[in-house]
Amino acid sequence: MISLSLNGKTVQLSATPDTPLLWALRDELGYTGTKFGCGIAACGSCTVHVDGKPTRACVTTIEAVAGKQVTTIEAMDSNHIGQALQAAWIRNDVPQCGYCQSGQIMSAAALLARNPKPNDADIDEAMRRNLCRCGTYNRIRAAIKDAAATLSA
Amino acid sequence: MSTNSYTTRRDFLKGSAAATGALVIGFTLPMTSRFAQAAAAATPGAGFAPNAFLRIAASGQVTVICGLSEMGQGVHMGIASLVAEELDADWKSVQLEQAPVDKAYNNPLFGMQATGGSTAIRGHYEPMRKAGAAAREMLVAAAATQWGVGADRCRTQDGRVMGPDGKSAGYGELVAAASKLPVPQNPTLKDPGDFRILGKGLTRIDTPSKVNGSAGFGIDVKVPGLLTAVMVHAPVPGAKIVSVDDAAAKAIPGVKQVVQIPQGVAVLADGYWTALKGRDALVVKWDDGPLGSLSSEGISKLLIDATTKPGAVARNEGDVSVAVAKTIEAVYEAPYLAHACMEPMNCTAWVRAGEAEVWAPTQGPGPHQGIVAQLTGLPPEKVQVHTTYLGGGFGRRFAPDFIIASTLISKAAGAPVKLVYTREDDMRGWYYRPASVTRFTAGLDKDGNPVSLTARVASPALSIAAGFATELPKGIDEAAVEGIGDMLYAFPNLRVEYARVEPGIPPWFWRSVGHSQNVYFIEAFIDEVAAAAGKDPVEFRRSLLSKQPRLRGVLDLAAQKVGWGSPLPQGVHRGVAITTCFGSFVAQVAEVAMGANGKPRVQRIVAAVDCGRTVNPDVIHRQVEGAIAYGLSAAMYEKITFKNGRVEQSNFNDYPMLRIDEMPKVEVHIVPSTEAPGGIGEPGLPAATPAVINAIFAATGKRVRTLPI
Known part of the structure; x- marks a missing residue:
């Protein structure tokens, strides 16, 4: 059994140690907000936080995160950055199909945690590994700036 | 307001059966007879079955029932808005429910x-x-x-x-009495000037x-006893x-069946x-069959060769053999493309x-129900299709491959099965935008006026x-041409031909x-013709559109908003x-700078759109x-190629797509209109690529005649 902290609660996983965190979250724990997109860390749909850092859950084994703090989209409404981002995402009506948006918000939350006032280049650097096939990029950019503004107000 | 997921819908069905009488305005969809009931509501000739689309609870909660699939295009919002507007609903009390399969929900433009x-x-x-009214x-x-x-x-x-003397009642208080009344067949619709939504x-x-x-x-679908298949x-x-x-x-622990x-x-x-581990441990030998030697080079040659000979005539006006002072010829080619929806193909x-x-992110729940019925030998009414949210669609999820495979696997396994394609399976799924080649010849008179145009597709x-067809009427495939x-360009002499090539x-x-x-x-070639004529690209197009006010209108609006002709950095x-x-109708102007690597950097696109009356301008934007973004991504990066019958690309590492740092600024200007609504999910795409290609010509003098750039 591998033990880790998920959204502030300790959970035990019976999956084999080589199981990617993505599939342990989705299939064993029922946390389906974190999405499967590519399986090779090339799209960002599965982004979660491990000890606060944005991490691709599809290539991160549960063995590698044993004892660590994992945060998923399901907990984003319980911290002020997550709340600000979700509110900004709604105000700016960012999602279209919505499939990539959990990963987008997780990457954006990690960005705002280390850089409360990101400029366009900062946003490019932090978000360019999160693909969106619906082309919501300009809305994502606007929503990150909007959330940053509300957090500094 | 909220949107129910497929699970909430199932909960509702149980709830409504228990709460008979509490719900009103017909259509409570009891579990046992809902197919028959909805079908009855859509008897031929009635032309209109309001009850299939709307339910109001005693609490005042309005539920709009939508048979269309939400794949990001905002259709749930659009349908709910149309019903709520005429109902004069309190928008906060409106929720959306995904419909089951029933002919009451057939798309009127498809018949399915x-x-x-x-x-x-x-x-x-x-x-x-009308349903709301x-x-x-x-x-x-x-x-x-x-x-x-x-x-x-x-x-x-x-x-x-609201009645006289301050009388007032919420819809919820009236549903019991209202549900006993006959359904008006021709309700009065609002004047658009009174729209609030x-x-x-x-x-x-x-x-x-x-x-x-x-x-x-x-x-994300979960059902008891579910197995995952790869x-x-x-x-x-x-x-x-x-x-x-x-x-x-x-031998892998946890593998249940093969x-x-x-x-x-x-x-x-x-x-x-x-x-997945089990799948990767399988050793499967294949006989490649006749397509085992297929290559992209071979396909390209087939297509180009086909345009050197006359094809079936799709359009013929005047006489393109008329004498001209100057001839312009060019051959354009586009590659196979994947849809690459962010949600890999899957079906439970x-x-x-x-x-x-069946629980599926499907664009075709109607035809897919029929397919499952065929595969299982069941009557269609014994096949329930639950349409989930779609993580992108773009046409891919109208294909039946994922429905067929998951149905056959569940049937063989005797268990509920969620089939999930890996990204590589998805990329190599054999449903692609086809490669295509068009050869153009245009003729100008001695003053540079356009005289003739021939296109061979x-x-x-x-x-x-x-x-949809087993043979082509007059040899023409509509989608191909x-x-x-x-x-709509008014060439005095115009001929369009089509050669069917099936690689x-x-x-x-x-x-x-x-x-x-x-x-x-066509838009890249028209630019070539304009340049050969020594004309400005906007003016040249305008001169060929004198009888096309809506198309010329968007062209003029885009040119005006971008400041066509004004100085640029x-x-x-x-x-x-x-x-x-x-x-x-859509016009786009792209502003492009060439990077040091020879790749264009698209800085801004200004689009003008005439899609008739609007339902939601933000959704249109x-x-x-x-x-x-979808069009530019293809133009800049995307190409599916074949070697030895196999797809050479596999995942986002070798099928790159547009990222946030390459997304141009986009301005969308909507033409105010009282015309009937036009579509909006697709019309924004086609002009983006040629606008960029034509800007690249302006920057470099080079024509991009194959993609990606």
């Missing part, structure tokens, strides 16, 4: 329950308004009777009926669930299995990871004794691949279909392109923005 072709608003603008009239009649006043003395607002920019009803991880996509798919279209060695796969179907071999396990199927259930036939054969990779619908390549071809250049498709 399917979503695509930018048809949702075009097909439902009036029927959905009929319910409103019944609620007013109920209140008027209760108060003993004439209906003409009552009005409605925000979910309430339509044409405004309300936030989409599906947004809240899409920012907290709770939105239910196909891949497959070995055919490496070459039409390849046949020679042998399967599943010993190593079965199932062979005609499409491949599936490994079933409790979860994806174990199923549960074939049981005497019935089957070579491409596979989509209508045949999709099963659309955008060229129906061009073996069947073509499929891809966002904006034939326009996706043909508008690139050093190194930045403009290109223009226009299109008419899916009932809408986003659809145009998204379509531009």
Whole structure:
């Protein structure tokens, strides 16, 4: 059994140690907000936080995160950055199909945690590994700036 | 307001059966007879079945029932808005429920329950308004009777009926009485000047669930006893299995079953990871079949060769053999493209004794129900299809491959099975926008005036691949020539020909279909002709559009908004392109700078759109923005190629797509219009690529005649 902290609660996983965190979250724990997109860390749909850092859950084994703090989209409404981002995402009506948006918000939350006032280049650097096939990029950019503004107000 | 997921719908069905009498205005959909009931409501000749689209609870909660698939285009919002507007609903009390399969929910423009072709608003603008208006009239009649006043003395607002002397009742209080009244067949619709929801920019009803991880996509479906399947798919279209060695796969702890179907071999396990490990341990030998030597070079040669000979005549006006002073010729080519929806293809199927259930992110729940019925030998009414949210669609999810495979696997396994394609399976799924080649010849007179245009299109036939036709009327496949054969430019002499070429990779619908390549071809070539004539690209187009006010209108608006002809920063250049498709008109101007690596950097695109009356301007902005991103991504990066019958690309590492740091600024200007609504999911796409290509010419003097750039 591998033990880790998920959204502030300790959970035990019976999956084999080589199981990617993505599939342990989705299939064993029922946390389906974190999405499967590519399986090779090339799209960002599965982004979660491990000890606060944005991490691709599809290539991160549960063995590698044993004892660590994992945060998923399901907990984003319980911290002020997550709340600000979700509110900004709604105000700016960012999602279209919505499939990539959990990963987008997780990457954006990690960005705002280390850089409360990101400029366009900062946003490019932090978000360019999160693909969106619906082309919501300009809305994502606007929503990150909007959330940053509300957090500094 | 909120959007129910498929699970909530099931809960509702149980709840409504228990709470008989509490719910009103018909259509409580009891579990046992809902197919019959909805079918009865849509008897031929009635033409309108309001009850299938709307339910109001005693609490005042309004539930709009939508048979169209939400794949990001905002259709749930659009349909709910149309009903709520005419109902005069309190918007906060409106929720959306995904419909089951029933002919009451057939897309009027398709004759089946399917979503695509930018048809949702075009097909439902009036029927959905009538559904809301009929319910409103019944609620007013109920209140008027209760108060003993004439209906003409009552009005409605925000979910309430107001009568004389301060009388007022919420819709919820009136539903019991209203449900006993006859349904008006021709309810009065609002004057558009009175709209409070339509044409405004309300936030989409599906947004809240899409920012907290709770939105239910196909891949998120859970049913008791569910197994996950991952497959070995055919490496070459039409390849046949020679042998399967599943010993190593079965030895992996957690692998439950290995199932062979005609499409491949599936490994079933409790979860994806174990199923994938099992799949990777399978040893499957294939006979590649006749397509095992297929290559992209060979396909390209077939297409180009086909344009050197006369084809079937799609359009012929005047005489293109008329003498000209100057001739311009060019050959354009576009590659195969993947849809690459962010949600990999998946479907959950549960074939049981005497019935089957399917949960799928599908654009075609109607036809897919029929397919499952055929595969299982069940009557269609014994096959329930639950349409989930779609993590992108773009035409891909109208294909039946994932439905067929999951149904056959569940049937063989005797268990509920969620089939999940790996990204590589998805990328190599054999449903692509087809490669296409067009050869153009244009003639100018000695003053540079356009005299003639000949276009020879070579491409596979989509209508045949999709099963819509078994032979081509007059040899023409509409999707192959659309955008060229129906061009609005007034060349005095015009001829469009089509050569059907079938290299073996069947073509499929891809966002904006034939326009996706043909508008690139024609709009880039028109720019060549304008340059040869020594004319300004905007003025040259205008001169050929004197009888096309809507298309010329968007061209003028885009040119005006971008400041066509005004000075640009050093190194930045403009290109223009226009299109008419899916009932809408779009012009785009791209501003492009060439990077040091020779790649264009698209800085800004200004789009003008005439899509008739608008339902939600914000959704229009986003659809145009998204379509531009989808088109630019293809133009800059995307190409599916074949070698030895196999797809060479596999995942996002070798099939790159547009990222946030390459997304141009996009401005969308909507032409105010009282025309009937046009489509909007696709029309924003086709002009983006040629606008950029034409800007590259302005910057470099070079014509880009093959993609990606």
